[in-house]
Structure formats: structure tokens, C-alpha cells
Amino acid sequence: MAPIVTGISPNQGAPEGNTGVTITGSGFTGATLVRFGSTPTNFVLVSDTQITARTPPGSGTVMVTVTAPTGTSTQNVLFTYTTVAAPVLTTLSPASGPTSGGTVVTLSGINLAGVLSVKFGVNSATMLSNTASQVVVVAPAGVLSSVAVTVTTVGGTSNALVYTYVAAAVPVISGLSPSSGPVSGGNLVTVTGSNLSGVLSVKFGVNSATVLSNTASQVVVVAPAGSPSSVAVTVTTVGGTSNALVYTYVAAAVPVISGLSPSSGPVSGGNLVTVTGSNLSGVLSVKFGVNSATVLSNTASQVVVVAPAGSPSSVAVTVTTVGGTSNALVYTYVAAAVPVISGLSPSSGPVQGGNLVTVTGSNLSGAISVKFGNNPATVLSNTATQVVVTAPAGPPSATTVTVTTAGGTSNPLPYFYVAAPTVNDLSAHFGPATGGNTVAVFGSNLTLASAVSFGGNPATAVLVISDSQLTATAPAGAGTVVVTVTTPGGTSTAATGNPYYTYLAAPVLSSLTPSHGPDLGGDAIVLGGSNLTYTDAVTFGGVSASFAAVSDTQVVATSPGGAPGTVNVVAHTPAGDSNVLPYVYDPS
Template sequence: MQNHPSSPAAGAGPLAPLVAPTITVCSPPSGPAGVTVTLTGTGFTGVTSIAFGAVLSTSFTVSSATRITAVAPAGTGTVQITVTGPSGTSNGIDFTYTTTAPVITTPAPAQGPVAGGNTVTLTGTALTGATAVRFGATAASFTAVSATQVTAIAPPGAAGAVSVTITTPGGTSAGVTYTYLAAATLTGLTPAQGTAAGGNTVTLTGTALTGATAVRFGSAAATSFTVVSGTQISAVPPSGAAGAVPVVVTTPAGATAGDVFYYYLPAPALTSAVPGSGPVAGSTAVVLSGSGLVTATAVRFGAAPAASFTVVSDVRVDATAPAGAAGTVAVTVVTPAGTSNGLGYTYVTVPVLTSLAPNAGPPAGGNTVTLAGSGLTTTTSVLFGGVPAAFAVLSDSVITATAPAGAAGPVGVTAVTPGGTTAGLPYTRVAAPGI
């Protein structure tokens, strides 16, 4: 029995012949490896491969039966592009590989930290098909964005300038300069303290401060700052709460360690001044109590500076009153954080006694003696020969005292006030006749 070719089923028409694809246009007709080429033609449905000469494209997209886009693989010279599908292989169409060398015009930014890791955008021409980006001799990871742009991650490097290059099938570009910046350090502040209101000028010293982009006091940005040199910045602190905050300078190389502190000082406050009065001649030792006193730079009695003062602690300052005119003045303490509230301190004139009435009495005492004079309002004691007497201040010029018992004979009577002690007036204890 002989075998015969199968016949078409009854009623079926003849099978349509398979037609190989054709390419009519290649756009662009030339370019570097990696360029995307658009092929226009017919019969592209089901295409399985695209060859540039003998090399297959590793990336292509069939958009329709008449359009394909393909990425040119590595190659040189002029080659024939062919398309292969279920119906066969197309005609060939010329594609010419160009060897234009890449060019970099700008890196942005043009500097960064020695630790690397920052993204650098390289702009130029003929960057398609980039195969390598190097910072000096060190390869960087990169992404080819377009024929005019590549983004690269700067690798770590030593402080200083290096040449950045891009390599494509067209060659290696000339280098552009990228500078690795040493990490900034902050070593000191002058002054290292100020008021909670801020606004004063602070000089920051350190290294590698050139190009500083920010200065922060704690979490708040400096009101303003000026880079004076690579080792100095002038900054104005913002307002802040009392206490210590780290000062941090940020540069393109990163931020300083935050191990230098600025102290916002609490405003000084006074709660007491003891004693609250003294002689116009001054020299009275006055204990000032309060808070925020540890950085005191001055103590004033009215407008006059204290004769001397000693900071004992944050809550106490010992001061010596200067000479002053009779009357009350405000005592204040001055610190870098400001001037305290004022407490009254009264300068008292030296008291004077002009008469005693009577100026004699029995040794048993008990009689009332009227003392007349001036400056007696603040009398703290009346003494009969050094012996305290009960007394009452009636006015600035009159005191009544009860004479204490004592031996017969004369004694000096004095009145003591914060302004001093009067000169004594004689008072005589007279024994009764016959005793």
C-alpha cells in the first residue's frame, strides 16, 4: 500500500502560505551599542529573535505586526538587522555602529563625604550603553538614565579630588573633578553659653567647616551663620530652653558628632537680701539668695557696683555693699543670661543722740528715759553702758527706753541702728540719800 499526502478535508479551502517578515525602515540607522532602534515593516507577529549581524538583541518589544523596538547589542561597523519569526527570517537592513566617545560636562554634586554613598548625577553626551563609571580608579554602581544622563553612587574615597569617567562602547570619557571632603569636626564654642532668648554671636571652631550648609543648636537651626574659614563659623543661636544642647554643623561631607555643647542659661532671680539695710558708708556684708546666680558677673546696689562679691553657689552670692546715699536702692545680680529682679536695700544714715530726759535715775532702774536725736527709725537696740534696755521707737527723732538696773555712777547711753551706733550720752545712776 502506498502512502499519499493527506488531502484537505472535504469542504476546506487551501492553506494560506506563510509569509516571511520584511523590514522596510530602521530608525535610527546608526548609533552606539545600547541604543533603542525602531523597525518598521510587515509580518512581525510572533517574532522570536532579532539579530544585529550575528549577535542577537537581548531586549526587544513587538508593538504590532508592523513595528518592533530593539536594543542594539555590542558591535562594530555596519551590520544587517534581521527579524526571525514562525514564517522565517526577514530581509536584512543596514545598521551602522558609531563609536562616538562619551563626554561628561557636569557632576552634581561635585563633592561629597569620604564615606561615599551619595548619589551623583553625571550629565553629558553619548552616554548610552555605559558599561562603567569610575571615581578615580574605583568603580561605582550606576544607572544609565538616558543618552545624556547617568546617576552613580559615589564609592568611599580619600579626602581630595578625583577624576570621574564613564566608559561606553564608544570609549572612555575625559574625567571631571569630584572632591571627597574630609568629615567636619567641631572643637569649641566662644562663648559656650548665653541667654534663653538667644541672639548673641557665637564663634564655632573646628576643622573642614568650609561649605557648611546648616548649623543647629539642639533641634533648632541657628538664626544665621557665616562660614569665616575652614576652621571657623560665626553663628547666632536661636532661642532655647535653659540647659545644655549639642551644636552640630552640617557640610557636604556630613554632620559633626554633636559632642560640643552650648548652655542656655536661666535668667537670674533674687529672693532675699540679708541684711536689707546698712550704713551709707557701705562695707556691709549682704547675703543674696535666689537662683541662676552661678555665672554672676556683677552685683549692683542701685547703679553702683558692689565693693566686692563672691559666687558661693547657683543659689547664693555674698556681696559687700558700696557706699551710698541715704534711701532705698535695688540690689541686682548680672549674669550672661541677663539681670535679675531687684530687691530693696536701704542705706541708713548714722544715728545721732542729742539729749536724754531725765539723764539720771536710781540704780534699780525701771524709770523711763526719752532719747532725742535723728536717724533713729531703724534702731535695733538701746544700751545703758553696754546693758540692753527695753525701748520703743516713737519717731525718727524720739525713742523711749526703760533704764536697766546697774551700779551707781555714770554710764554712756547709745542707740544702735543698721546705720551705725550713736555717740554716747551720759546717764547717771544716783543712789538714794542715806543709802
């Protein structure tokens, strides 16, 4: 089988050639020729899967092929000749570091994209990141000297900047905090001093600690286990090993437990139990029988845990620390009673949900879920006799509410989702400012009306006639207001129909012109006054007259016939009757 070429790195280089490349693939054993386009080049067969070579001079994009006794590769692996500017270095930060290497060094400059290598003298650095203006590397180890740092890209090798390897100072430790701890280890110890950067190890006697953080003046470690004794703590860096400070391992006292609160709980677990006693610091486990509890807090005299699940029985509770396992106290698992619900308040609500519902009953502690049909409600508070929830959304219909605890699922109670009411018309859109008149309200979903409001003022004597009609006594008010109806489904809005109601001041008559006329009637009489715009009747001695409201201050009426003498003239509007003015019928 002919060689197979799968890749070349880098895949571009300078037209003058001499770019070092690595060709990867398979079947390279016995290779006799490497060509860039039609131009052969010198190469080194590294393995059956790798060849290194120097590019010949060229231009454009060419295919790279490998020829062996078995044939020539045909894969479309390409190399592009491109003019790339040589990299230029301007700064190193820092420009010195320890002979052990490991220092992060930032190289700044121009034309740095596509770095192939960064050399500290003859040693390659490990590259962490690379942009056109910056390369971040980890300095390799070196000897006490200054070396040239260079960057190589496909554009060539940069100018050199000087990096100096310096000897690291011997670490010095001046403090341990704390300077003692349990034989089990595991406690944090802060080692302070100088020249502590780049810690290689921290030893407690012959045992290594786990390093958590490290600065030039501090090392934080996890102490290893030890035996009851004093040991030497030392810090080792590339600068050597520090002086020793004494750390003392102390034997922990056996824990003693004296109380459980509560000493019983449901088989489902999940309840908090406080274990009191002495020597309880550094708890490793709290067991309820063979089951581990979850530790929430721990002091020398108290452990607060979440009880695990169990079966109806009594079990031994024990606490284990590095000092051993405590005496046992008895904890009793009791079967949870099935929850019973006896009331919902309210028992209906809007289809969009979001309203608070209080569920009352017994055995409600530890509610796992409250369902409205199949939809879970959000539990806000929970006691043995009450659960307060936020109702989920639901379609306009009846559903059932249930409560589930570790004891099972309760009996259901009905809950009704109610569509929001609408108001689309009123029997009267005008009325007296003093209120007191009856207004019929027309709309939909009115059956469960609990309140009617005229611009925020509650109406009285609300009487539901049907799902589409009710009556109410208007309260006092002023101006034009929106009439709304409230049900468990919510409160209506002014979005549909004509729910507007206007309060009117009572009509007032101040003059009649003329104030007398023939008993045969037929004269035009001008009624002067105020609040006359909505006049709907004019009477002369109780007899209706034809009229026309000219303005808010004037109505023109045609006098009806009447017996000679004086009669009362009254104007009527939706706000009521006006005061009376006398009109005299003259005998004909």
C-alpha cells in the first residue's frame, strides 16, 4: 500500500524555504522521496508514521507527497508559501527567575502569532498562550547565568532578550498556627516565614503534608496523621530545606453523647436531630444504627445532623471522631400517620394561579408535595395542621387538592378554577353623585361575584341574578369611573364593552322664562339653571312636557295645557329631580 499523508505542521512557511516541518501519516517505512509540489527536499524518516523535513523554496499552495517503494501518497495535504514577518521581542516579564525554572514569563513584541518554539538558551520553554503581541511560557530549568530568549515562528527567529537564572534563597520558617493537632491529622496548619515561594514539600517529621496555598511568606497545609509526639516541621523549596519548628500530635479524647433532641422521628428521615455531649469536635460520622446521618454543624459539645431514613424501630445513635466511637443513645423511628385535610381557604381561585391557599388538617408535617389535580403547588409554610401554598395555574374547572407526606397521600378536597369576570354594559351609565340608585351590571362569569366597585368604591346590596347579570346599589362618587366585579377568578377590567359610569350633580332650576302662559299650553318656556345637560324629563304640575336640552344651563320646553292657576315645574336627570319653580296658567 502507498504511503498515506494525514497532516503537516506547520502548514505554511516562507517562500525562501528552510522551514522545519513534521509530516504525519502511515506507511512511511522505506520512503525515498518527499516533494513539495514537484520540488523534492531533504528529509529524515523518524518512524513509519512521521517524517521531518526542511521545505524547499517555493510559492503558492502545493501538495505534500511521500514516495516509497509501494507508491506515492495521493492525499490532498497542502503547504502554503507565505511571506511572514519575522518575530520581534521587546520585553520579558520577569527578566529573571530561579534555576529550578517553573517561572511564568510573559514575552511581548510584534509578529508573534503561530509560535513554533521559545528557547531559553538551548532549552525549550512550555508555552501557555500565544497572540500576535504576546507569548506566555513556563521557563525551563537552567544554571546560574544569563541566557538568550528567542521566539521562532514561520517567519523566522526573533532577536534575543536576556533572561537571568538566579539562585533561590534558603527558606526560613518562623511560625506554625496551630502548633499542635490531633493524631488523625486533617487539620489546617499555616506555616509563616520568608523565601517560601515554590514549595516542593512540607514535612511533619517524615510525613508529607498536603499543600493548599503558597506565597513567599506563607504556606497553608493539611497536616498528615501522626502518633502522639512532637515532630519537626520543615519546608523545602529549590533553595533548600528550612529550619525546623516543633509540631505536637495530641491524642483525642473519646467522644461522649448525653442527649438527642428529638429522640424520635419519622421513618422517612429528613428531620434535624441535635446530639449533645463532650469531646465531639472533628466528627467523622454519626450513625443511626448502620445508617450515616448528614452532619450540618459541629462543635465540641454539639452535633446537628439530618436523620437518615429507617424502619419503625429503635436504633443506636453513635458519634465517631478521631478519639474513637461514643456510647450509644436510643433513637426511635415511628411510622408517619397518613395526612388528612379538612379545609381549603379559599376553595376557588383564578385560572392563572398565583393566589395563596391555606390547607388545614392533621398530620401535615413534612409535606412533600401539594397537588392541584396533577399540578404541584409551591409550598410557602408547613406545620402539622396547616400548609400554605401558592396555587398553580389551571383551566376553568373543578379539580382536587391533595397533600403528600412521608405518611402517604391525603384525601382530596375540591378546588375550583374560576375564569375572570367581564363587564360589558350597565343598565344606566349615569347616576347621582350621592349614590343610592340600583344599577344592573351585564357581563360574563358573574356567578361567584364577591364585590362590585365603582371606581374603587364598593357598591352595596350586590344581588347575582345569573352568570351574566347582577344588580348593585351605587356608592357616592364623582366623575366617570369604571365599574368592576370581583370573583375568585379575579377582577374584571375595562378591556371589553362599556363598563363606565358617570356621577352627575342634581339638576338645579333658577328661572322660567316666561313664568306664565295660556291654559291651552303650547308656549316655549326656557328653563334656566345648572346640571341640565342630561335632562330626561320636564313636568308642569306632573304633566310631561316635550323639551330639548340646549346646554348644561338651559332647557327649552313646550308647556302642556293645564287648568288656570299655579303649578310646579320640575326637571329630571339621571341624578334625580330638580327643585320646583312655579308656573302660572292664565285663563283663556
